Amino acid sequence: MNKNRILFISIFVALFIIVLLFPYKTETVKTYKHINKSTIDKLEKEDNIEQLFVSDGNYDYIGFFYANYGNLIKKGHIFISIENERGKAKEYKIKAKSLFDNSSFYIKYKLKKGKKYKVSINNNTGKDVTFYTTEEKLKNNKLYRNGELQPNNLILSFKKNKTSYKTIWYYMMFLTIVLMIITLKEEKVKK
Amino acid sequence: MKKNRLFFIVFTIIVSFSLSFLFELVVFNRNVIGKKSLDNVKIINNNDVDYKNDRYITTSKQAYFVLDIQNHYINNIKFDYNSNKNFSWKIVYLNESEDEVIMNFDSSLYLNKAIKKIGKNVDQLKIEINSKNIEISNFSIDNSIYLYWERIIVMTLIMSLIAILFKYRNYFIKNIDKAFFISSLVLGFSFILLTPKLVYNSFDDQIHFKNVINIFQKEEYNYSYAEQITLEGIGVRDTNFYSTRQEKRELYNYLNKIHEKKDNRSFISNKGSNYYKQLIYTPYWIGYKISNLFNLKYITSIIIAKLFNLIAYTILLSLAIKYAKYGKKIIFTIGLLPRTLFLASQFSNDPTIIASIIFASALFINMITEEKINKKSLLAFVLLIVWASLPKAIYCPMLLLLLFIKNDKFDNKKQALLFKILVIVLTLLLTITFVLPAASGSLTGDSRGGNTNGTEQLKLILSNPVFFAKVLARYTYINLFDNFLGIKNFVNLAYTINNSYIYPLYGFYLLFVCYVVFTSKKPDYNFNKLIKLACVLVIMAIWTLICTALYLSFTPVGSIEILGVQSRYFVPLLLLVFYLIMTVNKVKEENTTFAYYFVQIVMVSLVLGIVSLKIIG
Numbered sequence: 159m160n161k162n163r164i165l166f167i168s169i170f171v172a173l174f175i176i177v178l179l180f181p182y183k184t185e186t187v188k189t190y191k192h193i194n195k196s197t198i199d200k201l202e203k204e205d206n207i208e209q210l211f212v213s214d215g216n217y218d219y220i221g222f223f224y225a226n227y228g229n230l231i232k233k234g235h236i237f238i239s240i241e242n243e244r245g246k247a248k249e250y251k252i253k254a255k256s257l258f259d260n261s262s263f264y265i266k267y268k269l270k271k272g273k274k275y276k277v278s279i280n281n282n283t284g285k286d287v288t289f290y291t292t293e294e295k296l297k298n299n300k301l302y303r304n305g306e307l308q309p310n311n312l313i314l315s316f317k318k319n320k321t322s323y324k325t326i327w328y329y330m331m332f333l334t335i336v337l338m339i340i341t342l343k344e345e346k347v348k349k
Numbered sequence: 350m351k352k353n354r355l356f357f358i359v360f361t362i363i364v365s366f367s368l369s370f371l372f373e374l375v376v377f378n379r380n381v382i383g384k385k386s387l388d389n390v391k392i393i394n395n396n397d398v399d400y401k402n403d404r405y406i407t408t409s410k411q412a413y414f415v416l417d418i419q420n421h422y423i424n425n426i427k428f429d430y431n432s433n434k435n436f437s438w439k440i441v442y443l444n445e446s447e448d449e450v451i452m453n454f455d456s457s458l459y460l461n462k463a464i465k466k467i468g469k470n471v472d473q474l475k476i477e478i479n480s481k482n483i484e485i486s487n488f489s490i491d492n493s494i495y496l497y498w499e500r501i502i503v504m505t506l507i508m509s510l511i512a513i514l515f516k517y518r519n520y521f522i523k524n525i526d527k528a529f530f531i532s533s534l535v536l537g538f539s540f541i542l543l544t545p546k547l548v549y550n551s552f553d554d555q556i557h558f559k560n561v562i563n564i565f566q567k568e569e570y571n572y573s574y575a576e577q578i579t580l581e582g583i584g585v586r587d588t589n590f591y592s593t594r595q596e597k598r599e600l601y602n603y604l605n606k607i608h609e610k611k612d613n614r615s616f617i618s619n620k621g622s623n624y625y626k627q628l629i630y631t632p633y634w635i636g637y638k639i640s641n642l643f644n645l646k647y648i649t650s651i652i653i654a655k656l657f658n659l660i661a662y663t664i665l666l667s668l669a670i671k672y673a674k675y676g677k678k679i680i681f682t683i684g685l686l687p688r689t690l691f692l693a694s695q696f697s698n699d700p701t702i703i704a705s706i707i708f709a710s711a712l713f714i715n716m717i718t719e720e721k722i723n724k725k726s727l728l729a730f731v732l733l734i735v736w737a738s739l740p741k742a743i744y745c746p747m748l749l750l751l752l753f754i755k756n757d758k759f760d761n762k763k764q765a766l767l768f769k770i771l772v773i774v775l776t777l778l779l780t781i782t783f784v785l786p787a788a789s790g791s792l793t794g795d796s797r798g799g800n801t802n803g804t805e806q807l808k809l810i811l812s813n814p815v816f817f818a819k820v821l822a823r824y825t826y827i828n829l830f831d832n833f834l835g836i837k838n839f840v841n842l843a844y845t846i847n848n849s850y851i852y853p854l855y856g857f858y859l860l861f862v863c864y865v866v867f868t869s870k871k872p873d874y875n876f877n878k879l880i881k882l883a884c885v886l887v888i889m890a891i892w893t894l895i896c897t898a899l900y901l902s903f904t905p906v907g908s909i910e911i912l913g914v915q916s917r918y919f920v921p922l923l924l925l926v927f928y929l930i931m932t933v934n935k936v937k938e939e940n941t942t943f944a945y946y947f948v949q950i951v952m953v954s955l956v957l958g959i960v961s962l963k964i965i966g
Contacts, residue, residue: 191802228435228583229458230574232612256614259581263616327778328625331735334775338731341767342724 170333177329184322189315194293196310197225198303201281201288205304209277209312212298213269220269221262221315223290228259234283240267241276254283262315269316361512362505369504378494380468381424387490391417404486413477416488423467425491425593432458436480442471455590459603464491464595497594499542500961507954510535511947518943525941526671529681533663536685536953540694541655543960544845546601546648549582551695551843558696561633561654566624569615575608575647601648608647629698629740632661655694662693665704673711674718675872678941679927680707682865685949687956689920691842699917702737706744706921709733713750714928718874722758738779743894744921745779746887748772753883803901821896824911833926834859837916846963851956871931884925891922
């Protein structure tokens with residue numbers, strides 16, 4: 159085996175090991191179905207919404223489908239509190255200026271499969287905001303606005319981080335293309 | 350010689366500019382020539398408004414003003430306003446036949462001026478404001494001359510292009526790739542200038558723009574307020590907002606101003622797709638980043654981003670024309686179709702995919718019809734298909750065409766076999782990138798298609814393949830022609846205009862394409878029935894993959910229709926299809942004429958003219 163071949167093989171093996179040691183971080187997202195998608199009445203400062211739900215899996219983030227009627231809100235916060243079955247609550251203060259209209263935003267919170275949770279949302283921006291709802295039949299979900307039961311539920315999204323070794327496929331594609339080049343070149347050298 | 354050439358080009362540009370300027374002034378402003386503007390129009394009646402500090406403030410949703418116009422001509426009605434929300438309002442007046450005309454508008458909280466077109470002589474005008482707490486002042490009639498600079502530049506460029514192609518026609522007739530290069534750049538840039546500068550013009554361009562800005566798919570990213578407003582699209586995609594060019598200009602100025610300040614904030618969103626799929630946006634990203642580096646205005650940065658991708662598209666297709674042995678004129682024609690040029694001028698991953706696959710198709714035919722394989726062509730073919738397959742792996746079956754190259758075209762049989770094995774491996778690896786997510790149950794479906802669920806849909810296909818085969822066959826029978834040679838692949842500009850204005854040009858384009866295909870020399874040597882069968886099988890495989898992918902992701906579970914399939918997905922395959930149907934043996938490939946270029950440039954110019962007059966918003 160000549161020196162060049164050894165060098166090529168060593169580089170490729172080293173790259174392969176690096177790809178294995180530093181895999182790509184990706185995520186899976188699950189969202190409630192958008193059945194008769196609508197919005198809850200706009201939230202003013204005194205209003206409070208509470209969403210009860212049961213997590214159908216283990217997740218790292220929970221997402222809310224938010225809207226602000228086309229207003230670019232530069233000040234104020236959305237307060238979110240998530241309470242688990244044991245009554246332990248974690249509170250979040252989300253800067254409204256970091257939220258996109260008609261988009262989901264996520265907060266980091268570990269959810270466990272089969273456990274009940276209660277999310278409370280308050281609007282402290284001074285501007286009108288709302289959240290999208292769905293009429294998907296969700297057995298254990300209930301939505302309250304200022305204590306009144308609503309006929310639909312907030313559209314929630316759940317995100318889970320995962321490691322992906324997809325980079326390996328792309329590494330192998332790169333390797334295949336390089337081997338193609340070597341295959342076409344080598345015969346010329348041999349001649 | 351060079352000095353004469355330069356003098357001619359400069360002289361042409363000056364003359365074209367002067368003519369365009371005069372045309373814009375005299376023809377498009379003819380209604381306002383000699384007419385005066387009127388400031389502070391008299392208000393003869395109002396309702397539910399308070400007057401404070403030289404301004405009117407609406408106190409209910411039924412507020413209105415009646416303006417005394419005294420049969421003045423109104424080109425545009427203007428007023429200043431201040432509002433913390435978007436609001437709707439109406440103009441009501443009586444026309445010549447005493448019929449009531451009602452015009453509905455929306456005004457944005459981002460601007461402070463409403464400028465709306467009327468274009469009539471009116472006695473009295475009623476303005477109804479359907480919102481409380483809007484501060485209004487300075488009603489005026491604007492009859493000033495408005496120069497639509499983008500149109501002037503476009504007319505200048507197109508006239509100069511035609512003059513230069515005519516003057517140097519002997520050169521361009523023999524160098525069709527160079528003729529394409531300048532034509533594509535001029536006409537594509539014209540689309541960039543005349544279509545709205547932001548997004549929501551083309552299919553999912555707001556998603557592509559977001560991918561360009563956040564090309565590395567960072568989970569937390571700090572968008573500027575201008576980028577946020579652009580992506581959110583409120584008002585931008587609604588025809589009632591910014592319905593005049595003057596208002597659009599006001600919006601652009603506002604966005605330019607707020608883009609300079611980037612507040613300290615970050616958006617957490619989905620990680621998005623694998624970053625290898627993002628590579629296709631590289632030309633846009635380079636243009637956008639260079640512009641930001643030089644602190645160019647926001648709108649200018651967007652134009653430059655689009656221009657960089659147009660250049661990439663043009664270079665690829667020019668090279669395809671240069672190196673193709675067969676079908677140069679066909680590539681030229683496909684490249685200058687209004688549909689493909691429009692896509693090349695907007696945020697989209699289609700243009701470079703189209704250009705790459707067309708280039709690869711031309712190289713494949715070259716390799717088939719040569720005695721010995723050109724290794725550079727072979728590797729270029731592989732790289733082009735991989736490049737196009739990174740964002741859309743459904744095109745990877747094109748690689749399998751290489752299996753039909755005869756082994757004796759390689760240096761020896763061993764090399765040929767080894768290479769073909771690597772082709773199969775590469776195709777499998779690309780296929781796995783979209784098959785694995787489906788097989789692992791992580792297909793979620795696109796909610797825009799309704800009650801979609803990719804995993805459930807896949808289970809249905811696997812449990813009842815005959816049902817899916819019938820769905821596919823039915824879809825193919827109904828839509829095969831439309832998706833390849835239908836109206837949308839020739840004359841469709843997505844959301845920028847009411848496409849019925851340009852649909853009449855479809856007949857011409859279909860005939861013209863047929864003319865070009867059936868007067869171009871067909872590949873002869875070695876382009877036999879087996880190769881043609883291979884091409885047909887590859888086209889069918891890609892068709893099946895596209896239909897299946899959209900059935901999984903965009904179609905409600907169990908539907909007998911396939912939703913979401915768009916004809917632009919098949920534009921890359923057009924050249925291969927045309928190679929299969931070409932019939933002429935004896936005509937020289939190099940025969941082009943100035944008329945051939947002129948006709949196509951005039952047709953695209955016609956489309957551009959319609960765009961400049963009928964643009965939505």
